Amino acid sequence: MxxxxxxxxxxxxxxxxxxxxxxxxxxxxxxxxxxxxxxxxxxxxxxxxxxxxxxxxxxxxxxxxxxxxxxxxxxxxxxLTDRRLDGAFVGFDNYRQMFSEQKFWEALRNNLMWLLVVPAMSTIFGLLAAQLTDRIKWGAFAKSIIFMPMAISFVGASVIWKLVYDARPEGADQIGILNAVYIFMGGDAPQTWLTLPFWNNFFLMAVLIWIQTGFAMVILSAALRGVPEETIEAAIVDGANPFQIFFKIKMPQIVTTIVVVWTTITITVLKVFDIVFAMTNGQWETQVLANYMYDKMFRANDWGVGSAAAMIIMMLVLPILIWNVRNARREMK
Known part of the structure; x- marks a missing residue:
């Protein structure tokens, strides 16, 4: 059919x-x-x-x-069971094994780095885009362009950015934008950006920031439009400059929306898998918890440790979800 x-x-x-x-x-x-x-x-x-x-x-x-x-x-x-022992109950042995592996701590460290960088940068860029696009005539077109990455799947975005980071042999024409600019600016040789330990994590984060900035912009733009015009006009009459209006008038009134956007992106970051899988497959110290779980479950065929990793991810997400629900209920009262 x-x-x-x-x-x-x-x-x-x-x-x-x-x-x-x-x-x-x-x-x-x-x-x-x-x-x-x-x-x-x-x-x-x-x-x-x-x-x-x-x-x-x-x-x-x-x-x-x-x-x-x-x-x-x-x-x-x-x-709490061991697949190799026909599902025998082993208590917390899978968790002990997981905590003893260096790859798990690498994945946890990288996840914490993603949590610190991606929600903050996405929210900041989204807020900046929301404020600036509301002040120009072609703001609607600019918003459409910034929001467009949200329509692309994570794997599709990863393929696009993999081409941006592409490195060809020295002397060959560089199709990767980053290496083309690097060579044009006087760089000695093209860099394999995704293999640079520690820094390659930030190159991967750029993909998710690029995608989530559009989401943050749309939500925060709606919140900024909800700020009463009378308040802004009163501030202008009192002699407030644009920076004072933004930081002292608008920001305090949309702080709740900023927090909601921040926490929503945080939950997305905790579940990130596609970008790392498509771009580095967890190599070169870019492993994250979701990839660690996938490797254990479907490559090592160790469902015990893989499930333990899944429970760790859930425990990290759960407090944020509970806080979001409580905050939403508080706002409804």
Missing amino acids: HPAIQGLLTIIIGVSGCVGYFYFSNILLDKVFCPARGIHAGRNINRANIIRPWLFLFPALAGLLLYLAYPVFETLRLS
């Missing part, structure tokens, strides 16, 4: 199934609790009204349990 037809049939069956479920479950509920008017009709209707929301929530709850809760508990179980 052609993939397009298969996809269309999947959509039709899925949507029809949901509509059918809601329609027939609603009819069944009415027939069970309200077959006819009688002495207990009011009580039965109340019971039906209590059950009805849960009936409609069931598909979503079932999906969450099947695709979110079950994988978490299964991963936890696997992290």
